[in-house]
Amino acid sequence: MTDALEYWRTELAGLEPLEPATDRPRPSARTGALGHLTRTVPAGTAQALDKAAAEYGAPLSTVLLAAYQVLLGRWTRQRDLAVGVPDPDGGLAVVRADLAAGPAFAELVARTDAALTRGRAAALPVDRLAAALGPGADGHHPVVQALFTDGPAYRAEGVCPPDLTLALDPVPGREGLGLRVGFAAELFDAASAERFTDGYLTLLTAIAETPGIALEGLDPLGAAERELLLTGWGRGRAAFPEADADVAALVAEQARRVPDAVAVVFGAEEVGYRELDARADRLAHHLRGLGAGPDVPVAVCLERGPALIVALLAVLRSGAAYVPLDPQHPVDRLEFVLRDTAAPVVVTQESLRGRLSGGDGAQPRTLVAVDTDAAAIASSPVVEAAAAAGPGHLAYVLYTSGSTGTPKGVAVTRGGFHNLLCGMRETFPAPANERVLFTTSATFDIAGVEMFLPLITGGRIIGAYQDQVHNPPALVELIDRHAVTLVQATPSALRPLLDALGDRPRALEIFAAGEALPAELAARMLRAGTRVLNGYGPTETTVYASVAELTGAAGAVPIGRPTAGTELYVVDDADRPVPVGVPGELLIGGAGVARGYLGREDLTAERFTRNPFAAGRVYRTGDLVRWLPGGELEFLGRLDHQVKVRGFRIELGEIEAALLAHEDVDSCAVTVREDVPGEKTLVAYVVPVPGRPVPGIGALRDWCGRTLPGYMVPGTYVFLDRMPLTTSGKTDRKALPAPDGERTGLEAEFIAPRTPAERAVARVWAETLYADEVGAGDDFFDLGGDSLTATRVALRLQEEFGLEIPVRTLFTHSTVESLAGALTVARRTGAFPAGG
Incomplete structure (x- = not known):
């Protein structure tokens, strides 16, 4: 007995639970309800399998077990897995398979036969085996999740049954070979079990026809299902013709059609199509005179307003590519983008000149301030493009987070951008495209839809100024005053907006994008609007790949079907299409695939590769998805350490690189936690340099804020003596502790709130940030606050103090003491004091 226990501890060390693709989440406790179905392997196939087994020198049952392992590997994306095999005496053997080793199926059969022989010699009852291996995960069989038996049905009493059981039918004299499949009815639909079984029969047929087949050549997909996935579900309608792939020309066409219609609205500022067209044309000629043209990057750094729309349109009309810069970003971030693009021209405004002039060693650049240089722009001579920009030239370059710590510029073509907008025009026909709310930063790819969809259809941009963007009541006022017909936003931004919209439905189409959409939020959206859509797509494939x-x-909230000109492939790690319901990496091909990363040929070659199924290239998203039975995709998560927070794509490695550059940080890890549903928080785990003082949270926030935009600065910091490691010496992210609310690392001692105003502010912060206690000297952002929670806090404080509180007030008065004082002054004088 002791020898058997030691054998299993060694044999199964490090084995992860088998996680097949289920139709429903696994409950923590299962009832054990099972479903069953039967199939027959045709007589000819069964006879051929008998012959193959003889060639392999193994029993037929071992061949069938090896094929079962292959199928489980394809359904779980796991190369290291185990299957339980009961023996007639009530014991259980476990056969562990390494699907990464050996090129031929015959080798897997040989290893399976040897492992089965060893395992049967050490077989133990389930309860003893479970006790030796330790407690299993909730809702799982204590030892294995899949069983294979060539005898009677097997089930240990008092034990959660396996997820899947494959049994050979023992009825004698039956033509062919009988199979019985048992499945956990709480996890799988019968249709999924049927697809699983059909896949197994397909594998057996391939083995029977080609006994020497390689492991990689074994495919559970039948020809019909493969064709459905690749060209039926996976391919959108044809792309829009590239001959007229010029977004600026489409806007000019609307200016000729409806010259007197209003094109852009920001507050009291209105710009008609005739004026928009003329202003963009004058600026385009001015930019051409400064060297703008095809594939020339022209940076645009402007506060939100009509001038921003004019500038971006002008850059497109000049034939150049626009590079949007957010004035809210750190100067170091802006300077990096300017250096990386080597943009020779920057369109800006006088108040921002100082942030863009660069220091010693900066490459020469011309700054065009649209306000103070207006006369020069207006008097610029007409300069035609030296060469017309075509579909393959660049439309824009957007910078996304980089895993190596360096942001990367995604170079999007004019043809891809044109195709995207024409597709959105079909997705959102009038009246949806007539009045579109514009709230997104121009540095975020979905802003392209908010700005240019209305302009190519003769509609109207309803713009939000910077102080309105994070103020839901102000946005509701815009929606109602201008009868907005389309709102596009991330789920994180939609949640507070829906709170402010209230219960009254509106003639409004709502488009969620940028991050995973929770089912409960989707239900709220359906109650608030007349039509609700969910979009998905990386910046590298021009905004939207599916809707x-x-x-x-x-059930699951789908991310939909491919957009026009888009090809979607769900593949395993060998680039083989995976069956319906099985998770795989999403590859995206078609008209929207970007040129690559600006100046990063190595990274471009890694992520933009040859299409394995058709002509052209695909972008490897790193996203885990699966096909739903109805032909739509479901988003499941990431394959790496890239995350989405409030719609912004973040490479955790970039934040970690910023933290590691601090002299007091020895090692670190950054994760996203969602301890409260719907509340995603960036958490930094920091190991200080031995012998040096623990760095203050405020100091680390300030340090990160020098180079990272605000949405990438962690809100919570946990200090550790050492980083937990896996057996391979890597950071064990699963072992990182949950933040416990302690005040470790805060530089100031706790001071209890002293005045009624301080107590009111502290109470609201504690409830919103889920903090145990909040003191007078505590900083909102040190406690984990961000721009999104600042919006909710401002709304709560408005109710408390009876004041209209701009969200920016929390940025200028970020401590309890300072904010309470500002609120007291505002209540007395009607105006907030300057920040400090």
Whole structure:
């Protein structure tokens, strides 16, 4: 017995639970309800398998077990897995398979036969085996999640049954070979079990026809299902013709069609199509005179307003590519983008000149201030483009987070951008495109839809100024005053907006994008608007690769079907299409695939590769998705350490690189936690340099804020003596502790709130940030606050103090003491004091 226990501890060390693709989340406790189905392997195939087994020198049952392991590997994306095999005496042997080793199926059969022989010699009852291996995960069989038996049905009493069981039918005299499949009815639909079984029969047929087949050549997909996935579900309608792939020309066409219609609205500022066209044309000629043209990057750094729209349109009309810069970003970040693009021209405004002039060693650049240089722009001679920009030239370059710590510029073509907008024009026909709310930063790819969809259809941009963007009541006022017809936003931004919209439905189409959409939020959206859609797409494939129209049906919230000119492939790690319901990496091909990363040929070659199924290239998203039975995709998560927070794509490695550059940080890890549903928080785990003082949270925030935009600065910091490591010496992210609310690392001692105003502010902060206690000297951002929670806090404080509180007040008065004082002054004088 002791020898058997030691054998299993060694044999199964480090084995992860098998996680097949389920139709429903795994409950922590299962009832054990099972479903069953039967199939027959045709007589000819069974006879051929008998012959193959003889060639392999193994029993037929071992061949069938090895094929079962292959199928499980394809359904779980796991190369290291185990299957339980009961023996007639009530014991259980476990056969561990390494699907990464050996090129031929015959080798897997040989290893399986040897492992089965060893395992049967050490077989133990399930309860003893479980006790030796330790407690299993909740909702799992204590030892294995899959069983294979060539005898009677097997089930240990008092034990959670396996997820899947494959049994050979023992009925004698039956033609062919009988199979019985048992499945956990709480996890799988019968249709999924049927697809699983059909896949197994397909594998057996391939083995029977080609006994020497390689492991990589074994495919559970039948020809019909493969064709459906690759060209039926996976391919959108044809791309829009590239001959007229010029977004600026489409806007000019609307200016000729409706010259007197209003094109852009920001507050009291209105710009008609005739004026928009003329201003963009004058600026385009001015930019051409400064060297703008095809594939020339022209940076645009402007506060939100009509001038921003004019400038971006002018850059496109000049034939150049616009590079949007957010004035809210750190100067170091702006300077990096300017250096990386080597943009020779920057369109800006006088108040921002100082942030863009660069220091010693900066490459020469011309700054065009649209306000103070207006006369020069207006008097610029007409300069035609030296060469017309075509579909393959660049439309824009957007910078996204980089895993190596360096942001990377995604170079999007004019043809891809044109195709995207024409597709959105079909997705959102009038009246949806007539009045579109514009709230997104121009540095975020979905802003392209908010700005240019209305302009190519003769509609109207309803713009939000910077102080309105994070103020839901102000946005609701814009929606109602201007009868907005389309709102596009991330789920994180939609949540507070829906709170402010209230219960009254509106003639409004709502488009969620940028991050995973929770089912409960989708249901709220359906109650608030007349039509609700969910979009998905990386910046590298020109905003949207798929769109789903939501109906309120129960189950997963899909990300939809491919957009026009888009090809979607869900593949395993060998680039083979995976069956319906099985997770795989999403590859995206078609018209929207970007040129690559600006100046990063190595990274471009890594992520933009040859299309394995058709002509052209694909972008490897790193996103885990699966096909749903109805032909739509479901987003499941990431394959790496890239995350989405409030719609912004973040490479955790870039934040970690920033932290490691601090002299007091020895090692670190950054994760996203969602301890409260719907509340994603960036958490930094920091190991200080031995012998040096623990760095203050405020100091680390300030340090990160020098180079990272605000949405990438961690809100919570946990200090550790050492980083938890896996057996391979890597950071064990699963072992990182949850933040416990302690005040470790805060530089100031706790001071209890002293005045009624301080107590009110502290109470609201504690409830919003889920903090145990908040003191007078505590900083909102040190406690984990961010721009999104600042919006909710401002709304709560408005109710408390009876004042209209701009969200920016929390940025200029970020401590309890300072904010309470500012609120007291504002209540007395009607105006907030300057920040400090």
